[in-house]
Amino acid sequence: MSEAATIARPIDAADLIADMGARARIASGLLARTPTAAKAEALRKAAAAIRDAAPAILAANATDVAQAQTNGLSSAMIDRLTLNPDRIEGMAAGLEAVAGLDDPVGRIIDRAERPNGLVLQRVRVPLGVIGIIYESRPNVTADAGALSLMSGNACILRGGSEAAASNRAIHAALVAGVTAAGLSADAIQLVPTTDRAAVGAMLTAEGLIDIIVPRGGKSLVARVQAEARVPVLAHLDGIVHLYVDRAADPAKALPLVVNAKMRRTGVCGATETLLIDRSYQNPRPIIDALIKAGCEVRGDAAARAINPLVMTADAADWDTEYLDSIVSVAIVDGVDAALAHIAAHSSHHTDAIITEDQATADRFLAEVDSAIVMHNASTQFADGGEFGLGAEIGISTGRLHARGPVALEGLTTYKWLVRGSGQVRP
């Protein structure tokens, strides 16, 4: 190819991601050795920069929102897109909260001395370069950037096209903070195009991007999982079960069920299927309370016999994540049947039991194969913040690397350090 032809070739998505990835790799090498205090300072300076830039961020967001209204986006999507001074302060406070988290990098997982005198340590190190693909919420730019940086990783952010101006404004403030602290501007990069080909290039950027984290609805996550050649840390459905055992304390069961289903119906920890032991003495108040709270209850024949307002559940209901004020209710023959139902229908996110029988609880905790298994607690606690992680980049329903809420530690790996005094292997 002649030089002229090279120059004339348009920059395509793969070239763009290759360039960003190469710069991210260099930045990640520096970040991996950046002390905790410097990373925290960068995030605090970024928080200050977000606050200083609030007028510019709000102006950029107003153009995104106006465009979204012109394009006829749904009111729910426009709500997710819209920023206000409270949401901007929330982003800044979130950056400061991440700055205060324990730094996993350098933590020694274990240590062993071998009979030949070799001393082995496994030490936590950052994953490297994280690609984050998200949709309309602009606050993800700040949240994901902060978690990546504090865990010593460089990141490449690709937000939704409808939030492009907002994301650019937030990203500019992040970079201002990061560089003010003396770190590389390439530590947090934002894909500068809303061309969908850039997503494809990220998903196939093996060797450039070490892990992809999709944050968004089912269709985004499904596309990412279908196309990615880079490992993906993702959660799909949260088909969450709550089982009320015969030995449940009714005074606990009723508020737990109502909270687990109705506190917030749109979160992945919201209960979607209620299983009630046929031997539980007083199921009616639970059903009545759900209906009174505005929940549509769909049940099997036995559930419908409890209250005539219960509607008929069809086969699809047992495999549906409603994310709405709807619950499916099955009456089951004790913990065996509950375990069988959960094994058949759970999405392995979160499942819970209510019982005062410790042996039954222990069995449920041992046998349910989900990322989070709870006893006498609301499934709405399935959240990195509630787990004390300080934040979360997602809840993994995969089995490898990290499971359940993922925060800083889940964005690290480890290496083996071997210290000797001249040992040769016999």
Add this chain to the structure above:
Amino acid sequence: MSEAATIARPIDAADLIADMGARARIASGLLARTPTAAKAEALRKAAAAIRDAAPAILAANATDVAQAQTNGLSSAMIDRLTLNPDRIEGMAAGLEAVAGLDDPVGRIIDRAERPNGLVLQRVRVPLGVIGIIYESRPNVTADAGALSLMSGNACILRGGSEAAASNRAIHAALVAGVTAAGLSADAIQLVPTTDRAAVGAMLTAEGLIDIIVPRGGKSLVARVQAEARVPVLAHLDGIVHLYVDRAADPAKALPLVVNAKMRRTGVCGATETLLIDRSYQNPRPIIDALIKAGCEVRGDAAARAINPLVMTADAADWDTEYLDSIVSVAIVDGVDAALAHIAAHSSHHTDAIITEDQATADRFLAEVDSAIVMHNASTQFADGGEFGLGAEIGISTGRLHARGPVALEGLTTYKWLVRGSGQVRP
């Protein structure tokens, strides 16, 4: 489709793997709750069954070897394929060794009590179903089956077609031991066909197989990584570097270099590139010792100036895993240049430094981004057995989930257990 048509349809590879996977999933649920002692007993009974079946295994192996000779396989491949009484005893002893390892299942990774009284634990659980795809070494059937079982996982084994009869005989002994201990025969399954389509079906068996472990040469691993939709635990090249710093003790450096390169040249921990600090006082004895040991030395101009027997290294040499009595040698300007060379050429498997300067050693250990980084030790120690893991299913050069030597713990994941007393989320 009519019933007759259903019956007439041939069983294809996807159906076969779907059936094996479904049975493996049930077995994995049982194995996850099988006590350590029962798993160990199964492996000890399998070891006894292997010893009892030695004549049958040797007879089956003889047919494989005869077929391989007829097919004109290389002598190296026939050597890997061939069993003898010592190798069979080695397999049996290996099963007993795995039976004696610490069981990671049920181990509590960490525990926290939240201000609201919720008690959280992360507890190790098996991955589920492991698919192992390997080549001509029949002992992998026993090794991989044992590591999977002891870590509470069901496995689906797919060995090389050239070892089919040997693998069937070994597998039969394993199943005899497993069932004699009262465990499910589906815990260790062997794909009964050597049809290559079965490999493709395993690689795309998402939801049926939780992780694929390829064990074999580069072409196998490359095919698996290219085609797999199931996560893969794999290592590709071991382009291993050994850096002799200016502050290296010559009395340690010479035997370390010779051992790291020449002890066994075909293992992934064998040194492939030797980097010597230009300020190291006495490089000639090292080069001479390698040549005397039968190693072909290929070097840059400065290395060739040390000894005229050094041949010319070309650009490809710096990226080559020889697995042979060949080494590339570069003379570098201190630890900075060594780190830059390693960053550019390492396969992130194992890299090592020889120095008496603690600050230089610490910097090398911190900055080299490889699964294993060593100081004053032979790179030939890169091995799960030498690391005290008791065995290894492979050495991962990937960054996610497990890195470096992988044994029982690397075949587990964790779940979160949350114990409450009726807490609802505000």
